[in-house]
Amino acid sequence: MSHGWVDDAVAAQAPWMDQLLAELVEAPTLLGREEPGQAIMARAFADCGLEPADVPMDAGAIRADPHHSPFSWSVAGKRNVVATWAADPAGPPGRSLILNGHVDVVPPSSVALWTAPPFTARREGDWLYGRGGGDMKAGLVAMTGTVRALRAQGVRLRGDVHLQSVVEEECTGNGTLQCLLAGAHADAAILTEPHHDHFTVAQVGVLWFHVDVRGVPAHAARASSLRHSALDAAQRVLAELSELEAELNAERGEHEYYKNVDHPINLNPGIVAGGDWTSTVPAECTLSCRLALYPGQAPADLRRRVEAAVARAAAADPFLAEHPPSVRYDGFSCEGSIVAEDEPVIVALADAYAAVHGMPPALRATTATTDARHFVRHGIPAICFGPEAEAIHGIDERVSLPSMREVARVLARFILSWCGESNDGPPATAAHRGESSHVQR
Numbered sequence: 206m207s208h209g210w211v212d213d214a215v216a217a218q219a220p221w222m223d224q225l226l227a228e229l230v231e232a233p234t235l236l237g238r239e240e241p242g243q244a245i246m247a248r249a250f251a252d253c254g255l256e257p258a259d260v261p262m263d264a265g266a267i268r269a270d271p272h273h274s275p276f277s278w279s280v281a282g283k284r285n286v287v288a289t290w291a292a293d294p295a296g297p298p299g300r301s302l303i304l305n306g307h308v309d310v311v312p313p314s315s316v317a318l319w320t321a322p323p324f325t326a327r328r329e330g331d332w333l334y335g336r337g338g339g340d341m342k343a344g345l346v347a348m349t350g351t352v353r354a355l356r357a358q359g360v361r362l363r364g365d366v367h368l369q370s371v372v373e374e375e376c377t378g379n380g381t382l383q384c385l386l387a388g389a390h391a392d393a394a395i396l397t398e399p400h401h402d403h404f405t406v407a408q409v410g411v412l413w414f415h416v417d418v419r420g421v422p423a424h425a426a427r428a429s430s431l432r433h434s435a436l437d438a439a440q441r442v443l444a445e446l447s448e449l450e451a452e453l454n455a456e457r458g459e460h461e462y463y464k465n466v467d468h469p470i471n472l473n474p475g476i477v478a479g480g481d482w483t484s485t486v487p488a489e490c491t492l493s494c495r496l497a498l499y500p501g502q503a504p505a506d507l508r509r510r511v512e513a514a515v516a517r518a519a520a521a522d523p524f525l526a527e528h529p530p531s532v533r534y535d536g537f538s539c540e541g542s543i544v545a546e547d548e549p550v551i552v553a554l555a556d557a558y559a560a561v562h563g564m565p566p567a568l569r570a571t572t573a574t575t576d577a578r579h580f581v582r583h584g585i586p587a588i589c590f591g592p593e594a595e596a597i598h599g600i601d602e603r604v605s606l607p608s609m610r611e612v613a614r615v616l617a618r619f620i621l622s623w624c625g626e627s628n629d630g631p632p633a634t635a636a637h638r639g640e641s642s643h644v645q646r
């Protein structure tokens with residue numbers, strides 16, 4: 206079926222999409238400050254003629270789920286925002302779909318290194334610069350713009366399309382978990398993460414852990430026998446953790462999707478914190494680390510190996526043996542996931558992709574985690590596909606605006622074939638659609 210009218214429908218939404226993206230990027234939706242972004246997304250859903258609904262974060266319900274990630278901060282007052290484009294009740298039922306994106310972004314790393322302030326949406330040619338533009342506000346815009354484009358043409362579907370704008374994807378995944386706990390369900394899910402020339406079908410799990418290392422504070426001028434630097438001790442712990450990282454990478458041959466990946470398991474000591482005075486030997490040092498695990502591996506298993514590595518570092522050092530470092534868990538503690546390559550959602554989305562790009566996409570494994578794992582665990586095949594971005598989590602993050610529209614063109618074709626158009630009502634010819642371009646409010 207030719208869907209040329211779809212491209213016109215998406216093109217008509219381009220100014221709306223660009224504007225929404227700029228607004229979102231200028232909202233610095235860091236952990237704990239997601240609300241201004243969610244307010245924008247609620248308005249965007251309403252602007253598609255849908256009724257936005259809140260899925261509030263409920264700490265008790267999250268912690269009661271065995272697959273939550275631990276968190277030490279308050280989630281009170283935080284919400285995920287969802288909206289449903291309901292199927293035409295008159296037509297025969299079709300397949301339903303969840304489109305999911307996260308509104309939270311990571312910190313800018315070093316503001317001084319950015320060409321322009323990270324939370325100003327700076328446009329240069331086809332690129333939009335700003336923290337979170339690629340990861341993944343352009344994805345949120347692409348999925349919402351797709352729905353707005355189809356609805357503006359009077360399309361009626363046979364299956365529900367659920368839009369989800371979630372919090373806390375970058376630290377726990379508990380926002381998407383909360384949506385599932387609230388009853389979200391569909392025949393498939395697409396997460397519009399910035400994986401633009403491929404579909405991500407396999408992903409690693411991630412464990413965040415924090416090692417608190419003690420020292421003996423003293424004046425920096427004292428002899429080394431009178432002091433013990435927590436920073437020196439932390440370096441010994443880090444050396445053991447690096448050994449563990451090497452061990453884990455050596456095991457990649459046992460893992461179908463990762464055996465040919467160069468270094469699938471990365472240890473990142475993302476925050477090293479310790480000491481309180483330049484002339485005092487540090488009494489404490491905390492290593493906050495991110496470490497990946499293979500699909501099929503349990504986070505509890507990796508926790509045991511981390512604790513064993515820390516114990517080895519302690520045993521090799523007389524001071525540490527007496528004052529063993531402790532390991533805390535706060536943030537990601539999640540398994541990986543895999544979706545079978547012959548899942549109908551992959552076949553249908555690949556067809557839509559090929560219709561736009563003239564060739565099928567690659568299917569790939571990622572060495573990062575995404576919220577897709579929650580859907581997969583709930584029996585909902587989930588894949589990542591979205592706009593083209595560069596320097597995510599880096600300096601001068603940017604996203605390609607044409608790619609955002611291309612993703613919408615793919616998603617629009619996919620939705621029409623996956624959910625199916627309702628035959629009930631006026632014939633939806635291309636010419637007919639061209640005339641009715643007003644979105645209901």
Ligand SMILES: [Zn+2]
Pocket residue numbers: 307340341374398399
């Ligand atoms: Zn992301």
